[in-house]
Structures are given as C-alpha cells and as structure tokens.
Amino acid sequence: MDDTEEDPFLAKLSFEQGGSDFVPVVVNRSVLRSMSRRDVLIKRWPKPLQWEYYRSLLPDVSITMCSSCFQMFHSEDYELLVLQHNCCPYCRRPIDEPN
Numbered sequence: 001m002d003d004t005e006e007d008p009f010l011a012k013l014s015f016e017q018g019g020s021d022f023v024p025v026v027v028n029r030s031v032l033r034s035m036s037r038r039d040v041l042i043k044r045w046p047k048p049l050q051w052e053y054y055r056s057l058l059p060d061v062s063i064t065m066c067s068s069c070f071q072m073f074h075s076e077d078y079e080l081l082v083l084q085h086n087c088c089p090y091c092r093r094p095i096d097e098p099n
C-alpha cells in the first residue's frame with residue numbers, strides 16, 4: 001500500500017525533501033485537520049515567538065515533550081530520568097507526575 005496517497009503530509013514531505021537541506025513542510029488547514037493530535041508536537045513559545053509544529057515520522061517511537069522547556073525526549077528515557085530525579089532532565093522543572 002502507498003501511504004503517501006492516504007497521507008497528504010507525507011506526500012508533501014517526499015515531494016519537497018529532495019535535497020539534503022531540511023525544508024519545513026507547510027500544510028494547509030485541511031491537511032492539518034486530517035492529522036492526529038497525538039502525532040503533532042507543538043512548542044508553545046511565549047510571544048513574540050511563533051509556535052513551532054513538529055510531526056514524528058516514527059510512529060513506533062513514543063516522544064515526550066517537556067511542557068516547560070519544549071525539549072523532546074524518547075518517552076522511555078524521559079520517564080526513567082523523571083523517576084530518578086523528579087524533574088525534567090533538561091530544564092529541571094519539578095515534575096510530580098509524568099504526563
């Protein structure tokens with residue numbers, strides 16, 4: 001099965017990622033709406049910065065993003081480090097419950 005026909009994001013990605021330089025994929029509202037909320041990670045920077053949107057291309061790899069410093073981690077690593085230190089391993093934000 002050809003996934004790119006099902007997934008407008010992947011279709012755009014394979015079309016635009018020809019060279020070695022990274023080119024952010026820009027999608028319109030309907031494509032964005034078709035994407036699962038779980039697949040999209042948002043860095044909600046405070047103003048005047050613009051929010052950044054990320055989509056994981058590795059569905060088998062669970063990613064956790066710190067809600068304070070917006071660093072991304074493999075969820076397994078993150079949970080282990082949070083259990084060991086009770087804080088984000090990057091910004092040291094205290095964490096009561098891993099989310």
Ligand SMILES: [Zn+2]
Binds near residue numbers: 069071088
């Ligand atoms: Zn953090």
